[in-house]
Amino acid sequence: MSKTLVAYFSASGTTANVAKNLAKASGADLYEIKPETPYTRDDLNWQDKNSRSSVEMRDKSSRPALADNNANIAGCDTIFVGFPVWWYVAPTIINTFLETYDFSGKKIVLFATSGGSGFGKAVAGLKPSAPGAEIVEGEILNGNPSPAKLKAFAEEFV
Secondary structure, eight states, rough: OOOOOEOOOSSSSHHHHHHHHHHHHHEEEEEOOOSSSOOTTTOOTTOOSHHHHHHHHHTTTOOOBBBBOOOTTTTTTTEEEEEBBBBBBBOOOHHHHHHHSSTTTTTEEEEEEEESOOOHHHHHHHGGGTTTTTEEEEOOOOOOOOOHHHHHHHHOOO
């Protein structure tokens, strides 16, 4: 069996809950993608064009710094990468994460939480950040998916 990692970024805890349950249901290791400077409530105000998240998302070259680079991806074949959908794409910290490691020859399966949109152009926006990796659009996993649902989701890609 291949070694699997669930890596996730969560601004409000919603994606964290799904990621933790996915790791548990699939027997994968878990890694939190944390920004060096945590996001505040004001930073996440998408209605404020000057909020940190709005500024980052307008600038496609924005790469928020990571708190650490300790993800153990070397022995993994499949990495599930989870995030909240922001502006129909992945937050730019996901690009930072992908650009920090060598994902050559690995499968990256995306999962996300969203207040109403789908993945949008998330795959296209992330592919350049992980050259040599296969990036697959997984699922939007809103609510509280059952362990059976999460296990089936993981088994589809591993």
